[in-house]
Amino acid sequence: MKKSIGAQTIIYPAPVLIVGTYDKSGKPNVMTAAWGGICCSKPPCVTVSLRKATYSYGNIVESRAYTINIPSEKYVREADYFGMASGKTKDKFSAAGLTPIESDLVKAPYVKEFPLILECKLLHIFEIGLHTQFIGEIIDVKVDESVMDANGNIDIEKVKPITYATSSKAYHGIGKKIGDAWSVGKEIK
């Protein structure tokens, strides 16, 4: 039996995205966002939605660039911290003991210790409501070689990304493989 729970922002799985930006003075900043994902294959684009009140919002509007960093499970404390502190008053990289690396392609820093990085140039800004949606073109993806398999694909079980369970306000890891895409459905087709 289905129960109506009202208009809530719940989707499973939701990602834990760490957005890297520079401020006007060149200070690197990171913030955590769960409202985002891939939104176009050609050009390759990723979306992330931020509130105007965030420090990162102004940084992206100014620099028109950012990185999306995917943290591993072992950085769950840092990922949570990046969503609670503000770059207005804190140097979050220093506080967390993580290392900002300047992208060679876009005017934005990425987190050296995180296994997967998308370097993005701002393409569009869409005002939706409380959140503003940034659409970024993915210029390059950088991956730790340690999370790649023998075929050169990224192994999600080595990346160990975090998902944010919105209803219970908890972080979860990723589970085992349950099937091959474009394949397991063929028995119905």
Add this chain to the structure above:
Amino acid sequence: MKKSIGAQTIIYPAPVLIVGTYDKSGKPNVMTAAWGGICCSKPPCVTVSLRKATYSYGNIVESRAYTINIPSEKYVREADYFGMASGKTKDKFSAAGLTPIESDLVKAPYVKEFPLILECKLLHIFEIGLHTQFIGEIIDVKVDESVMDANGNIDIEKVKPITYATSSKAYHGIGKKIGDAWSVGKEIK
């Protein structure tokens, strides 16, 4: 050491979203999309990106409504099938043996057997490139009571949503809880 792998559409975790629509004749259809997620808290909005070539694209433009259905792991075959067949030539609900239920709030069907449903009214259409991004206002969320915990929250370990690992083209389940949000980061703060 990080390796540059070019501009690929990779994000972890990516969701497996089943989009429910009616066509002009009232035939219910479902398709699978991984490019989407929550994009605004107020109004509560969800985004999903579809190619114009899909049958669902025309259905959404026409009816200005759709549902986002979250399948459980045990429906991985059906979810994969919904991404391979087209509603132009197939009745995918019948082929998969699943049940379309008409939403009481929007002009769209949802999948009775799936545990979590977002009922959406189309707010915006953004053309990005190969994919068109639909922004839908979440009018209601319907949840199987069997996946709720004693506090009335949704238990992601009972929902058992599927994530799509883009690089390895595989489906994975969700893992164990690794921390509480707005909490585990306090030791850094």
